[in-house]
Amino acid sequence: MFILLRIGSGAGFAGDRIEPAITLVERGKLDYLILEGLAERTIALAQRQKKRNPDLGYNEHLEERIQVLLPSLIKNKVRLITNMGAANPIHAAKKIIEIADSMGITCKVAAVTGDDISEELDRNAAVIESGKRLHDYESILSANAYLGIDALLPALDTDADIIVTGRIADPSLFLAPIVHHYHWEADDYELLGQGTLIGHLLECAGQITGGYFADPGRKEVTGLSNLGFPLAIVEPNGDAVITKLSDTGGTVNLQTVKEQLLYEIHDPKNYYTPDCIADFTSVQLKEIGKDQVLVQGGTGKRKPETLKVSVGYHAGYLGEGEISYAGSTAQARAELAENILKERLNPLHSHLRTDLIGVSSLHHGQFGIHSPYEVRLRIASLCRTQEEAKKIGHEVESLYTNGPAGGGGARKKVEEVIGIISTLIDRTSISTKTEVWE
Structure with a gap:
């Protein structure tokens, strides 16, 4: 019983x-x-x-x-x-x-x-997500079955x-x-x-x-x-x-x-x-x-x-910056700031991404006939080096005096990106x- x-x-x-x-x-x-x-x-x-x-x-x-x-x-x-x-x-x-x-x-x-x-990992093993081999990924940090x-x-x-x-x-x-x-x-x-x-x-x-x-x-x-x-x-x-x-x-x-x-x-x-x-x-x-x-x-x-084995690897550095605009023309000024940053950074960063938080951040649609009273602009890019990543936030910060009126609450951040891929190992x-x- x-x-x-x-x-x-x-x-x-x-x-x-x-x-x-x-x-x-x-x-x-x-x-x-x-x-x-x-x-x-x-x-x-x-x-x-x-x-x-x-x-x-x-x-x-x-x-x-x-x-x-x-x-x-x-x-x-x-x-x-x-x-x-x-x-x-x-x-x-x-x-x-x-x-x-x-x-x-x-x-x-x-x-x-x-x-x-980590010590037993076969670097010739296939990666589930991409079909590549593990040796195609630099700086593997971890491997846990x-x-x-x-x-x-x-x-x-x-x-x-x-x-x-x-x-x-x-x-x-x-x-x-x-x-x-x-x-x-x-x-x-x-x-x-x-x-x-x-x-x-x-x-x-x-x-x-x-x-x-x-x-x-x-x-x-x-x-x-x-x-x-x-x-x-x-x-x-x-x-x-x-x-x-x-x-x-x-x-x-x-x-x-x-x-x-x-x-x-x-x-x-x-x-x-x-x-x-x-x-x-x-x-x-x-x-x-x-x-x-x-x-x-x-x-x-x-x-x-x-x-299944979860493998972590060094995937570069994320550089990002954010700045807010408020008022009746918040969206127009945020879009102007977005265009300025794209013109200055696009030639240097092929993975550049911008979001107008409150307008097109989550669904990448448009706000429609309504104009939001406050918009936060975020821009980010995956970079090879920390130096490249720092430029993202620096350009955002410079908008205080070089961009549209009324920008505030700027922040910048650089962090190492840990990528995750998967492979298989014989359980025996x-x-x-x-x-x-x-």
């Missing part, structure tokens, strides 16, 4: 709020809390930071999150799984132990490594209170504790497909409880300033109820679940993950109560022979490792 598993989603990206996670741990009667904090560029930036300081490279919010969560995690016997280890799970685990010691709390931490394949539950299950077997990882596929962070709790077979792909579905629904946290769903006048959601994050109550056969705590803001309904189901899914019949090729075409959803949606019908087939060439500290 199994006790139904309760898994909470406490973060959907690197900079998410921590308050909903605290609430879940304290009152959600959870078995596991998952903090998802990695994107493709996030881990590339973390790898760059680790190269500069080998003690860093984990999520910048790790320490503050552990400090506020750890007492409740231990008190309520909730196990934490997180990929906030980013480029440096080992030092992240050591930092967690250091924090626990400072608080007088006994804590076991497991670190999972093996996703960093998307690991699956195979990497997490040994860590779960250690009974660690906290498991910290690098690049684990988002649904796998949730699937692993389900497999561990119910002792699912590693080749039961129908169950793994349903478990992957649960992970996919939970991985973005507040998106499924109405955060990214809300659209005033069309899709009303109340209590967004106190948005509750989701949890799943999972049965041994994989059926699950997606819900949230009753006294938190937001909503869980058929619409929010359907939107998250479709999020980032290119082919719902063949959704590739490290654990299986999931099939969501037979999924059934049913509202069974307020903020309760029953999820059934996910399935899957064999796991892929290759794993990757070895993972679990290390434990107490």
Whole structure:
């Protein structure tokens, strides 16, 4: 007789709020809390930071999150799984132990490594997005494979209170504790497909409880300033109820679940993950109560022979500048400033882009018969060197006295651009490792 598993989603990206996670741990009667904090560029930036300081490279919010969560995690016997280890799970685990010691709390931490394949990367491998070879891209900064539950299950077997990882596929962070709790077979792909579905629904946290769903006048959601994050109550056969705590803001309904189901899914019949090729075409959803949606019908087939690898590389420097115009002729003056900058910069920058924010920035349409009272001009270009990038902002700044009247609030910025490409690697060439500290 199994006790139904309760898994909470406490973060959907690197900079998410921590308050909903605290609430879940304290009152959600959870078995596991998952903090998802990695994107493709996030881990590339973390790898760059680790190269500069080998003690860093984990999520910048790790320490503050552990400090506020750890007492409740231990008190309520909730196990934490997180990929906030980013480029440096080992030092992240050591930092967690250091924090626990400072608080007088006994804590076991497991670190999972093996996703960093920078040394094993085949520079002749094909790039998925472009068809080129990796050696066509200069200054590769990082290469991290998307690991699956195979990497997490040994860590779960250690009974660690906290498991910290690098690049684990988002649904796998949730699937692993389900497999561990119910002792699912590693080749039961129908169950793994349903478990992957649960992970996919939970991985973005507040998106499924109405955060990214809300659209005033069309899709009303109340209590967004106190948005509750989701949890799943999972049965041994994989059926699950997606819900949230009753006294938190937001909503869980058929619409929010359907939107998250479709999020980032290119082919719902063949959704590739490290654990299986999931099939969501037979999924059934049913509202069974307020903020309760029953999820059934996910399935899957064999796991892929290759794993996706996210590769970060130096792509140049972004130079940008902005300046605002206000008043009855705001748009005309912004357009004049735009033309001045294009005449001066176009011969030097082939990737120049301009936007009239408030007029044609997002949809690149026109404002129509209405003339906006305030317009902000933005100009940017991808440049080979920092020196070239600096010229963008300098030209914008010079508009104070050399351009149309009334420009103000000018800003300029130069930053290194980290490009992201993908390739594949044979899964048998990757070895993972679990290390434990107490």
